[in-house]
Amino acid sequence: MTIDFLVAALMTIITASTPLVFAAVGEIVAEKSGVLNLGVEGMMIVGAIGAFATGIVTGDPVLAVLAGAASGALMAFIFGGLTLWLLSNQVATGLALTIFGIGVSALVGHRFVGVTFAGLPKLDIPGVTDLPIVGPLLFGHDALVYLSVASVIAVAWFLRRTRTGLALRAVGENHDAAHSIGYPVIMIRLMAVLFGGVMAGLGGACLSLAYTPLWIENMTAGRGWIALALVVFASWRPWRAFFGAYLFGGITIIQLHAQGLGVAVPSQILSMLPYIATIVVLVLISRDDVRMRFNAPACLGRSFHATG
Amino acid sequence: MMALRFEARGAASRAMVLGSPAIAVVLTLAASLVMFASLGTDPVRALQAFFIQPLSSERGVAELMVKATPLVLIALGLSMGFRANVWNIGAEGQLTLGALAGGGLALALYGHESPLLLPLMFVAGIAGGMAWAAIPAFLKTRFNTNEILTSLMLVYVAILLLSYLIHGPWRDPDGFNFPESRLFHDSARLPVLLQGTRLHIGWPIALAIAATTWILLARHIIGFQIRVVGLAPAAASFAGFSRTRITWTTLLAGGGAAGLAGVMEVAGPIGQIVPVISPGYGFTAIIVAFLGRLHPVGVVFAGLLMALTYLGGEYAQITMNLPNAVTGVFQGMLLFFLLASDILIRYRIRFVP
Secondary structure, three states: OOOOHHHHHHHHHHHHHHHHHHHHHHHHHHHHOOOOOOHHHHHHHHHHHHHHHHHHHHOOHHHHHHHHHHHHHHHHHHHHHHHHHHHOOHHHHHHHHHHHHHHHHHHHHEEEEOOOOOOOOOOOOOOOOOOOOOHHHOOEHHHHHHHHHHHHHHHHHHHHOOHHHHHHHHHHHHHHHHHHOOEEEEEHHHHHHHHHHHHHHHHHHHHHHHOOEEEEEEEEOOHHHHHHHHHHHHOHHHHOOOOOHHHHHHHHHHHHHHHHHHOOOOOHHHHHHHHHHHHHHHHHHHOOOOHHHOOOOOOOOOOOOOOO | OEEEEEEEOOOOOOHHHHHHHHHHHHHHHHHHHHHHHHOOOOOOHHHHHHHHHHHOOOHHHHHHHHHHHHHHHHHHHHHHHOOOOOOOOOOOHHHHHHHHHHHHHHHHHHOOOOHHHHHHHHHHHHHHHHHHHHHHHHHHHHHHHHHHHHHHHHHHHHHHHHHHHHHHHOOOOOOOOOOOOOOHOOOOOOOOOOOOOOOOOOOHHHHHHHHHHHHHHOOOOHHHHHHHHHHHHHHEEEEEOOOOHHHHHHHHHHHHHHHHHHHHHHHHHHHHOOOOOHHHHHHHHHHHHHHHOOOHHHHHHHHHHHHHHHHHHHHHHHHOOOOHHHHHHHHHHHHHHHHHHOOOEEEEEEOHH
C-alpha cells in the first residue's frame, strides 16, 4: 500500500463523508429544537436532483449548490407546515416526506439519467496544494467539503454560545416553559427544520455533484437514514456527528476498495457493512437508557399547541 | 385581516375519522391534475388512464386484487404495531426474507411434486419474515434501540442478500446468465383461481386475515393491550401490560405478514426469484395502514385504492408514456394530504377576525 494510494483513499473518504456531515448536523439542529424529522432521506434526494438538474441546465456549480439547498428547504417547509401548524404526527409525516421525496426526485430525474455533470471545481492554491500528502488532503477539496467543516464549527458555536442557540435548546427541552417565557416556539422550530432542510439539500447536492456526478434513481441509498442514526450516535453533538460521519464514510470506502481488490467476500455482502455498522453503533449507544434520556432533547417528537 | 385558528374539540370527531381520508383523496386528485398538467399531458386523460381504465376489464379487476393482496397483508400487520407505537418500517426487508425462505425451499425441493409443498413454503415464508422482524424486536426490547432505524437498515441488508443469492448460488444454471432463479415447478406455484387472470388464493387469505385481525383488536385481550399501550403508555404499565410482549407480538405479526406476502409474490405472479420482488410494497403498506385508519376494514379498502395507483401507473406508462415515478409521487401526496386533513379530527377551524 503506497502513500499515494492512502492519500487517494483518504480523499475519497472525505468526499464520501461530507454528505453525511451536512445531513447529520442539520438534523441535530432540528432535533435540538424538539422536531424529529425522519424525512432526511427525502430531503437529501430532492436536494440531489435539484442540484443536478440545475447544474446540467445552467452549467453553473454555484447555482446548482444553491438549488440543492433550496430544494431541501422546500421539502422541510412542507414538513414544518404539516407538523408545526397542522400538528400531524412527526414520525408519519417524516416517512411521508421520504416517500414523496423519492417519488418526486425519480420523476424530475427521469430525463437526466445517463447525463454526466462536469463536477465541482477543486481548490488549487499554487504551491500549497502540491505539497506531498498534506497538500491535496487539506487544500485540494471542493468548496462543499470546507463548507461542511465550517458548518460543524458554526453549529457547535451557535448551540453552545449564543442566546438564540440557548432559546432553541430550551424549546427542545420544554416547549411549554419556553412558550411561557415568551419564546416563539413554532417560529424557532420552523427555522430549525428549514436549516435541517438546507443542510440535507446540501448533502444531497454533494452526492450528485461531487461524489458521483451522475443522477441515479434513489442514489442516496439510505444515507439520510444513516444520518439520523448518526445524530443518535453523536448524542446530539455536532463534533461527534462529524467524527461519526467520517467513520461511516470510511467504512463505505474501505468496503468499496475491498471489492475492487478482489477480497474473497462477495461484493453484496461487503456492501452490507455500512448498514450493519449503523445497527451496531445504534445498539451500543442506545444500551444505556439513562444516558439516552439525558442526552436526547426532552420534547423530541412532541407536537406543541399553544394553549394560552 | 381574517386569521385561521385551530380550536381543540371536546372529543375526537367521529365524522372526521371517516371524512379525513375522503378529503385527502379529493385533494390528492386535485393536486395530481396540476402535476399532470405540469408534465405536459392532458390531466383529465391521465386521471382516466390512472383510475378508470385499469378497472374496465375483468382481468384489470383481478389484477387489482393481486396487487392489493401484499399491501393489505402487510398493512394489517403494520397497523397493529402502529397502534402500539411500534414503528416497523422494515416490512420491505421482511417481505424479501419471506420470499427468500419460501422460494429457497421451492428451489431446494425442485421437482418434488407434493400438495404439501405450498403450505410448507407458506410456513417458511412466514418464519423468514418473522425472523427478520425478530432482530429489531430483540434490539428494541433488550438494548432500547430505535426500531425505525434498525428495521430500515435491515431492508438494505435484505435486498443485498437477495442480490447476492440471485447473482450467485441461486442463479438458474440454464438461464443464460440472467440474475434469476429457476422458474418454480408446478407444485410450488400458486394455482390461478380465474382463467385468464393472475388471481390466486392470496386475496381470500388476505380478507380472512383482515377479519381475524378485526376480531383480535376488538375482542381479544391482546388487542386491548395493544390499543392501551399506544394511547396511554403510563396506564398500560400500571395495568401490568408488558411493553416487551406487545413489541415482540406486533413486530412478529408485521414480519410474518410481510413474509407471507413475499412468498406469495414469488410463488404466485412472479413464479421465480428475481432481483426486484416488490415495487416498494413494504413502504406503500405504511401508507395503506394510515389511510385505512389502522383499522382492518379501512386497510382493505385503502389497499385496493393503493393497488389501483400501482395499476394506474403501469397503465399510464404504457398508454400515455408517463414515467412510472408518477405513482410514487401520487402515493406520497396522498399520505401528505391525509396527515394534513387529520387535524380536523381533533381540532376545528375557526376564522378569527
